[in-house]
Amino acid sequence: MESDWLLLDRQLCFAVHAASRAFDGAYRRVLGGLGLTYPQYLVMLVLWEREPVTVKELGTALRLDSGTLSPLLKRLEAAGFVRRERSRADERSVLVRLTPEGRRLKERAADVPKTIVGSSGLDPRELAELRSTLRRLTATLDAAVGA
Amino acid sequence: MESDWLLLDRQLCFAVHAASRAFDGAYRRVLGGLGLTYPQYLVMLVLWEREPVTVKELGTALRLDSGTLSPLLKRLEAAGFVRRERSRADERSVLVRLTPEGRRLKERAADVPKTIVGSSGLDPRELAELRSTLRRLTATLDAAVGA
DNA sequence: GACAGATTGATTGTGCACAATTTAATTGTG
DNA sequence: CACAATTAAATTGTGCACAATCAATCTGTC
Numbered sequence: 645m646e647s648d649w650l651l652l653d654r655q656l657c658f659a660v661h662a663a664s665r666a667f668d669g670a671y672r673r674v675l676g677g678l679g680l681t682y683p684q685y686l687v688m689l690v691l692w693e694r695e696p697v698t699v700k701e702l703g704t705a706l707r708l709d710s711g712t713l714s715p716l717l718k719r720l721e722a723a724g725f726v727r728r729e730r731s732r733a734d735e736r737s738v739l740v741r742l743t744p745e746g747r748r749l750k751e752r753a754a755d756v757p758k759t760i761v762g763s764s765g766l767d768p769r770e771l772a773e774l775r776s777t778l779r780r781l782t783a784t785l786d787a788a789v790g791a
Numbered sequence: 792m793e794s795d796w797l798l799l800d801r802q803l804c805f806a807v808h809a810a811s812r813a814f815d816g817a818y819r820r821v822l823g824g825l826g827l828t829y830p831q832y833l834v835m836l837v838l839w840e841r842e843p844v845t846v847k848e849l850g851t852a853l854r855l856d857s858g859t860l861s862p863l864l865k866r867l868e869a870a871g872f873v874r875r876e877r878s879r880a881d882e883r884s885v886l887v888r889l890t891p892e893g894r895r896l897k898e899r900a901a902d903v904p905k906t907i908v909g910s911s912g913l914d915p916r917e918l919a920e921l922r923s924t925l926r927r928l929t930a931t932l933d934a935a936v937g938a
Numbered sequence: 939g940a941c942a943g944a945t946t947g948a949t950t951g952t953g954c955a956c957a958a959t960t961t962a963a964t965t966g967t968g
Numbered sequence: 969c970a971c972a973a974t975t976a977a978a979t980t981g982t983g984c985a986c987a988a989t990c991a992a993t994c995t996g997t998c
Contacts, residue, residue, distance in 0.1 A: 654836050654904070656922045657814065661833065662854045663925040664811030665985075666932040667804065668954095672986085673936055683954060686808065689801050700976060707809045710977050712955050719953080736963045736976040757801070765931030770924065775803045777913070777921050778810040784912030785813040789820055812955075815984095819956085830984060846947060857947050859985050866983080883946040883993045945994075955984080965974070 674759050678752055683712075684720055685753070691726065692750045696739040698731065707782075725749060821906050825899055830859075831867055832900070838873065839897045843886040845878065854929075872896060 671682040680688065683706075690697060690705050697705075699713050706713075717740060720726045725746035731737040761771065818829040827835065830853075837844060837852050844852075846860055853860075864887060867873045872893035878884040908918065 656918055657818065657829075657833065657836075657907070658853070659922045659925040659929070660811055660814050661829075663929045663932075664807055665854065666929040666936075667807050668985085669936055670932045671804070681953065682804075682808075686804065689804075698976080699978095706805070707812065708954090709956065711957080711979080714978055716954075734964075734976085738977065760804070763932060763935035764928055765935075766924070766928060771803055774921075774924050774928070775806045777917065778806040781911055781913060781921070782806070782810045782813040785810075785817045785910060788910035788912075789813075789816055815955085828983065847945085855984090856986065858949080858987080861948055863984075881946085881994075885947065940998090942997090943995085946992085947990100948992100949990075950988085952987090953985085955982100957982090958980085960979075961977085963974100963976080965972100967972085968970090 670760055670763055671756075674756050675753075678749060679723055680749075680753075683708075683716060685756070687713075687716065687720065688725065688746070688749065688753070691740065691742050691746065696741040698737045698739055700737065702740065720746075817907055817910055818903075821903050822900075825896060825903075826870055827872075827896075827900075830855075830863060832903070834860075834863065834867065835872065835893070835896065835900070838887065838889050838893065843888040845884045845886060847884065849887065867893075 668682050671685060675682060675685050678685075686706055687702060690702060699710060699717065702713055702717075703709055717726065717728060721728055724743055727741045727743055728738050729741070731739050764771065766774065815829050818832060822829060822832050825832075833853055834849060837849060846857060846864065849860055849864075850856055864873065864875060868875055871890055874888045874890055875885050876888075878886050908915075911918065913921065
């Protein structure tokens with residue numbers, strides 16, 4: 645029946661949109677004390693794992709373009725957490741590095757994951773399943789759009 | 792082990808964020824021809840179901856505040872899809888109604904759900920399960936934040 | 939009827955997201 | 969070597985999201 649699709653779509657797009665913003669809100673609350681926004685935290689997570697990275701690599705890892713990353717990185721730099729410099733090997737690229745302050749922030753953010761997972765109300769199995777479904781959804785949607 | 796949480800959080804917050812934006816992107820592409828953005832489409836879905844609604848009711852249904860809805864509704868009004876007027880019964884409230892043009896748009900948007908569900912790559916059972924998990928996640932996160 | 943407190947929307951300021959364009963640097967090809 | 973095509977960032981413009989604040993209206997209580 646056609647109306648099933650309509651109803652499911654209506655409910656699903658509400659659900660995805662609302663869940664994303666609820667997630668943002670939960671991180672916003674936890675990260676506020678660190679002086680980070682949620683997207684800034686995502687960038688820091690990448691940098692805490694490997695460094696330096698180019699803006700391009702950050703964009704690939706986070707599925708974000710330079711229009712989003714450029715001003716965001718400037719704010720992180722203004723906050724003293726990262727440094728940006730042109731790559732000497734390829735002058736087109738900009739390398740992003742942590743400052744000592746940015747490295748120290750990792751310790752202060754250590755219990756963020758536990759807090760968030762805890763307030764999600766889902767058990768590890770559900771979280772893993774959700775993650776897997778969302779990944780598949782993202783990949784398929786991106787492929788359909790031709791990204 | 793602590794690092795499991797860290798890893799899961801890292802992967803999950805990437806996944807939720809990316810999935811939300813991939814979803815937005817898929818709708819953006821489909822809705823572009825109708826002159827609607829994704830959040831504007833969410834508002835129209837509510838109006839196509841019942842009308843008139845107050846800004847407050849829209850906010851409750853979509854989990855959005857007036858800071859988001861006020862300018863969005865002005866754009867929908869400028870596009871000729873809705874009309875806004877102060878409620879005579881309660882002068883604090885603003886009633887939002889469809890214009891004939893807004894009602895006609897419903898027909899033109901009829902195959903949007905099918906298109907999106909189709910390009911999601913998930914079967915109806917998975918979609919229903921995802922929707923249910925996301926709802927629970929949203930409710931729990933909101934409760935934890937005190938919304 | 940008057941006034942304190944609550945409710946509804948609008949506004950302001952900051953930040954994220956993306957499309958489209960621009961600039962600079964690199965690479966490939968003749 | 970020269971030059972077209974490609975690539976990496978930045979910029980511009982539009983729109984969404986939310987916190988904080990404000991103005992107008994309404995409600996309950998005295």
